[in-house]
Amino acid sequence: MQNIESESTSHKNLTNPQTWVVKYADYLFSYAVSKINDEEFARDLVQETFLAALERLDKFEGHSTEKTWLTAILKYKIIDIYRKNASKIPKQADKMDSEYGQDTFFNKDDGHWNEQHRPEEMGIEQPDALISKEFTQVLQKCMSKLPALWHAVFTMKHMDEEETPVICRELKISPSNFWVIIHRTKVNLRECLEKNWV
Amino acid sequence: MEMNESEIREIAYNCRKATFLIEKQQIASITLREKLELKIHLAGCSICKTFMQQSFLINKMVHQMAHSSNRSDLKLTLHFKEELQVMISDRLNRS
Numbered sequence: 016m017q018n019i020e021s022e023s024t025s026h027k028n029l030t031n032p033q034t035w036v037v038k039y040a041d042y043l044f045s046y047a048v049s050k051i052n053d054e055e056f057a058r059d060l061v062q063e064t065f066l067a068a069l070e071r072l073d074k075f076e077g078h079s080t081e082k083t084w085l086t087a088i089l090k091y092k093i094i095d096i097y098r099k100n101a102s103k104i105p106k107q108a109d110k111m112d113s114e115y116g117q118d119t120f121f122n123k124d125d126g127h128w129n130e131q132h133r134p135e136e137m138g139i140e141q142p143d144a145l146i147s148k149e150f151t152q153v154l155q156k157c158m159s160k161l162p163a164l165w166h167a168v169f170t171m172k173h174m175d176e177e178e179t180p181v182i183c184r185e186l187k188i189s190p191s192n193f194w195v196i197i198h199r200t201k202v203n204l205r206e207c208l209e210k211n212w213v
Numbered sequence: 214m215e216m217n218e219s220e221i222r223e224i225a226y227n228c229r230k231a232t233f234l235i236e237k238q239q240i241a242s243i244t245l246r247e248k249l250e251l252k253i254h255l256a257g258c259s260i261c262k263t264f265m266q267q268s269f270l271i272n273k274m275v276h277q278m279a280h281s282s283n284r285s286d287l288k289l290t291l292h293f294k295e296e297l298q299v300m301i302s303d304r305l306n307r308s
Contacts, residue, residue, distance in 0.1 A: 045287040126227035140266040174279035198233045
């Protein structure tokens with residue numbers, strides 16, 4: 016009996032859920048906001064993360080810190096959102112040409128920039144250029160306008176620094192599709208920045 | 214590595230390919246040949262050079278955004294935290 020009891024309560028020595036809110040709630044919240052840029056949604060995610068963690072308390076073996084463990088749960092939830100958003104519009108990858116066609120950016124025959132899409136200097140080209148808060152806000156706005164799948168690919172790669180095969184697997188895209196999306200996203204984002212940065 | 218004239222002409226004028234390589238290079242490695250192609254293209258294309266500088270900057274900004282998660286101004290409300298605390302206690306008592 017003694018054994019069974021100590022096994023079922025073993026997590027209590029490793030983690031104390033009663034202290035989670037004080038210790039990690041704000042951290043998890045700001046982590047989520049930095050990934051999804053939606054405070055209300057981020058709040059729900061913190062709650063869901065705690066709930067999920069409570070349900071698998073027995074799986075926590077103390078190999079990682081509580082913080083790492085909770086963050087990993089949250090991170091998986093965020094990837095799940097990316098995936099759901101990306102799959103809302105079926106076969107989006109196939110529609111890329113018609114809807115967000117690159118063809119308008121580059122000449123179909125020789126691949127040269129079409130005149131109205133040629134990048135112009137914005138005064139931020141020096142490697143040590145200062146990035147203002149306003150500029151970051153414009154970029155965030157531009158990112159939020161991206162098609163869901165592109166947004167998911169771009170965020171997972173450049174913000175979460177996820178491995179490419181992981182992104183392809185989670186979002187169910189081929190490696191070549193991945194590269195096409197990475198390229199098109201940047202061309203779009205760059206133009207959006209130039210248009211909205213005055 | 215040698216390239217014939219038509220190959221050089223092709224890459225020299227292909228901004229779509231050059232910008233693709235610029236993006237790929239920031240994430241994965243590109244082949245020696247691709248590196249050479251990109252170098253040739255950038256030597257003659259100031260537009261793509263501008264694109265590249267801006268692309269680097271965008272990645273830098275996004276990286277900063279991702280690592281600004283320790284923003285101290287971003288906090289949950291006390292009320293919400295209390296709710297969380299109640300929820301956790303409830304669940305613990307139930308099990």
